[in-house]
Amino acid sequence: MGSKVTAILVWVSTLILYPSMAAAERTDGILSTVNLPAAGSQIATEMYDLHMYVLYICVVIFIGVFGTMLYSVIVHRKSKGFKAANFHHSTTVEIIWTIIPFFILFGMAFPATQTIIDMKDTSTPDITIKATGYQWQWGYDYLQGEGEGIKFLSKISTPREQIRNEAPKGENYLREVDNNVVVPVGKKVRMLLTSNDVIHAWSVQQLGVKQDAIPGFIRDAWFKADKPGIYKGVCSELCGKEHAFMPIVVEVLAQEEYSKWVAGQKQESAEPAVDVNKEFTMDELKATGEKVYAGNCAACHQANGKGISGTFPGLDGSKIAVGPKADHIKMVLNGKAGSAMAAFKHLSDVDIAAVVTYERNAWGNTTGDLVQPSEIKAFRN
Amino acid sequence: MNALQPNLVMLKKLLILAVVMFAFGYAMIPFYKKICEVAGLNNLLQPDTLVEETRLVDTSRMLTVQLDANTRGLPWEFKPLQSTVKIHPGELVEVMYEITNNSAREVTGQAIPSYAPLLVSQYIKKLECFCFTKQVLKPYEVKQMPVQFLIEPEFPGDIDSLSISYTFFEIGLSNGTTSNEDKSTKSKI
C-alpha cells in the first residue's frame, strides 16, 4: 500500500507544482521547455493566459476528485475491516454534479470566445504576405504594404551533415532558414496561406498563428509582433518525407531597419536578372550547380552522389545521370511519381541547368555534357 | 414461427442502416457544398445575377480588395494587373488579370477562385469572370481577362480588407486532374 500512496502523491504534487514551475519560467523570459514559449504578440499572450487559466481549473478539480478517491482507497478497504455501505443512487447528488461542471465549462468557454473573434479579425493590415507551401520549403510574396513586390523562397539552412550526425549540431539546429520572413514590429501583418502541392501549415507559436495551407485555396491569419526579435516555427501538417525539415523563421525588425531591409531587397531585384539566353561555361555551371545540389538534392542523394542504399538511388554512375540529357532534365523538372523524387520546376532555368550539368560531371560522372538554361525552357511542359 | 425470424428482421434493418450510412458519406459532399453555398463559404463557378438593376452604393465605407493569382503545374505566368482595388460596398468594379503561356504548346487551364476571410464569399457577386469557363492559350499567347464584381452593401461592418484569389490548374490532360501527370509518369516506371 505504501508504494501506491507514494506513487499517487508524486503525481499529485507534480500536477500542483507544474503550473507554478511553468509560470516562473515565463517571467524569466527563457524559451520554456515545459510550457508554451513566451508570447510575442497580443493574441499569443491571450492564448498563454487562457491555457494557464484552464490548466489551474483542471488541477483544482483533479485534486478534488482524486483526493476523495484517494481517501476512499486508503480508508474504505476490506483489509481494514471496513463494511460496505448500501447506497447506490441519489438523484440530488447526480443533478448537482451534472450542473456544476456546466458552469465551470461556461467559465472556460467565455473568455475563449473573445479571443477567437479577435483571432479571426484580419481587417486593416499594414502588410500582407502570401506564404506558399512547397514540398519542402516556403515561398513568400509581399503582396501589399511596405515591401510590396518582394518575393523569395525560404528553406532550411541546417547542413545535412548535422542531420546525419556527421557534424556537431548547431544552436539553431532545424530552426534556421536561408531567408527569414522579415516584418516590422508593431504592424499588423496579414498572412495569406496557400500551397503548391499538399497541405502544409504555417505555424509560429510565439506569434499565436497556426493556419493550414491548402492547395487551390487561400486562407488568412494575422499577427502583430510586440517586440523585435527572431520567432521560430515549423510546418505543422504532415507533408511528406521532409516534413520535419521545413522550418519558419520570422524576423521582427524595428521600423527603420525594416525600411532598410526593404530598400536592400528592392535594389537586389533591380539588378539585371541573369540572362537565360546567356551561354555559360562549364565551370560557372558546375560552381552554381554544386550549391543548388547541396541545397536541394544532397538530402537524399548525398553530397558524394552515392545515395542511400535501398532508399535513395545514387547519382554517381546512374542511368539517368549519364544517360540522355533529356531524361535527366525531365526527371529534375517533373520528379518521379510514386517515389520520393519530387518535382523541382520551381527552381530557375539557370539553377536547373547548373545542377544537371553538375550531376553529369561530378564524382565519377564524366559525360562532359554542358546544359544551358535556354535548353531547360523547352522542357517546361 | 421460427425463432430466427426476429434475428433476421434485425439483420435486415441493421444492414439497411449500414448501407444508408455509406450513402451518407457520399451525400456529405453535395450536402457540404450546399451548406457552403448557403453560408457563402464556397465559390461557385457560375455567374451571379443581380436582382435589382440599381443597387445602393454605401459610400460611407471603403473596402480594400486584394487580388491574388497562383498557378499549379502549368507553364503560365498569371498575375493581376493591379494588386489591390479600393471599392465601396455595392459598387460594381472591373479588374484585369493577365496570363502568359510560357510554353511552346497549347495549354488549357481552369481557374478556381478562393476568398479570404472565408465568410466574405457570400457577399461577392461576380457578373463576369474568366473562371466561368476554361481558358485555352496558344503557345506564348498573352491574354488579359476581366473580372467584374461587386460586394454587397450588406457586407459585415467589421471587415474592411479581403482577398480574392485565383489558382489556375491545367485541364484536358486525359481527365483533368493534376494527379494525372503523376499517373502518366507512373506508367512509365
Added chain:
Amino acid sequence: MAAVHHPDNELGHEHEHHGPPAGIMRWLTTTNHKDIGTLYLWFSFAMFLTGGVMALTIRSELFQPGLQIVEPEFFNQLTTLHGLVMVFGAIMPAFVGFANWQIPMMIGAPDMAFARMNNWSFWLLPPAALLLISSFFVPGGAAAGGWTLYPPLSIQMGMGMDMTIFAIHILGASSIMGSINIVTTILNMRAPGMTMMKMPLFVWTWLITAYLLLAVMPVLAGAVTMLLTDRQFGTNFFNAAGGGDPVMFQHIFWFFGHPEVYIMILPAFGIVSQIIPTFARKKLFGYSSMVYATSSIAILSFVVWAHHMFTVGMPVTAQLFFMYATMLIAIPTGVKVFNWTATMWRGSMTFEAPMLFSIGFIFLFTIGGFSGIVLAIVPVDIVLQETYYVIAHFHYVLVSGSLFGLFAGTYYWLPKWTGNMYDEGLAKTHFWCSMIFFNITFFVQHFLGLAGMPRRVPDYALQFADFNMISSIGAFGFGFSQLIFLYCIIKCIRGGPKATDEVWEGADTLEFTDLPSPAPYHSFETPPKVK
C-alpha cells in the same frame, strides 16, 4: 420484448454436449462465441505487439536528435501503420473479443445471434492485417500520410496506399458484421427477465458502441473509396483542380473519426463499471445515469468532429459551435468519473489486478480528459494542434484508457475463461510497471507539445532532446512490461490454482453466479432465471 430462445433452431448447429473438434479446423470453422472471442483476443494481442514494435522503432529514432535508425520516409510509414494497426488491429478487435466471450454469458444467451457470420467477421481480419503489414514490402513502401490519410498527400503515395485502403474496407466489413451480430444478440436473445435496464453496463456500452460502429464505419468506407477513385480513376472529390476540396476529406474522415474515439473507449467504460462494484463489494452508483451518460456521449460524438480541424480555416461561428459542443462532452464523462468514485466511496475494497487497472484507468483517463478540455479551447488548440501535446492527450485516452480497460477486463474474466486463477503477483507487477513506464513515456510529451515540438517528425530541435530521451526510455520499459502480461496469461491458461465458480467475492453478473469455472463450451442452452 421477450428474448425468445429455442436451442433447436440455433442456426441448426451442434448442440451435442461434447467439446469442440480438435486441431486447426476447430479454429477455422468454429461458430462458438467463446472460440471466436479467443481468436479475436489473440489476434489483437499479436497486432498489439506488431504495432508496439513499430512504436519502439519510432521512439528509438527519437531517442536523440538527428537521423540515426530510419529514414524520414520509412519513419512516416511507421507512424502511419502504428496508428492503423493499433486502432483497427489491436484495440477494436480486442473489444470485439470481449463482446464475443462476455455478452452471451452476461445476458444468458447460448451464443451470438449469427454464429456463422461471427466466424466470417473474425476470419476477415487476418487477411486485412496481412495486407497492411505486407504493404511495407511493395515498391514505394507502406502508406506514409499519417493514419488520417489526408489527401493530397495520400494521393501522392504508391501502391501501399491502395493496399491500406483495401485493408480498411475489409476491416470495416468485419466491424459492421460484428456490430450487427452484437446488436441483434443484445436486443433479441436476452434471457427472460433480463430487461434492458437490468443489463450489465458492459452490455449497455457495447450496444451503444455497436450502433456507433454501424453508423460510422460505412462513412469511413465511403471516404476511403473516394480516395481510391481519386487516386486511380480520375475522380475529383478531393482535388481542387476538378472542383473538389481536400478539406472535404477531413470532414468526412472525422465524422467517422470522432465517434471512432468513443468506439474505442465506451466498452472500456463498461468493463470498469463491472469491476469497480465487484471489488468495492457495493452496487454501482447511479446505474441509470451511467446509461444516459453513455448515450449522450455517443450522440454528442456526431457533432464535434471539426475540433480535429481547428487550424484548417473555419468561420468564427463554426469554431465556436464545435468548441462548445466538444466541451459539453466533459459533462457526461464527468458524471461517469463521479459515479465510479461514489461507487468506491464507503465500499469494502480489495485491490487485485483488475481493480488496480480500473483505478489506474480512471486516474489516467481523467488526465487525458482534462488535456482534452484544454485542447477544446480553440485559441489554445491553435498553439497545440499537431504538437506532441495532442500525442500525449490521445495516448492518455487510448493507452491508459482503452488498453488499461482491456487489461483490467482480461484479469477480471481470465479465471472464468480458463478455470484457473492467474498469478496475482505477476499481474500486480505488470500493473505497476505499466503504470510507471506509461507515465514516463507520455507525461513528458505534454511538455514537449507545449514547448512546440511538432508531431510526425523523425528529427527535432535540440531544446526537446531531454524529454524525448526520457520518453523513449519509458516506451521501452512499457513495451517490455507487456511481456509480463503475455507470460502471466500463458501461465494461467496452462494451470494454476483452481478458480471458484464465483471467482470474485462481489461479482453479481450471470457468468459468475450461474456458470461454473471454467465456463462450459456451451453455456445457457436453457436460459437462466434472472431475478
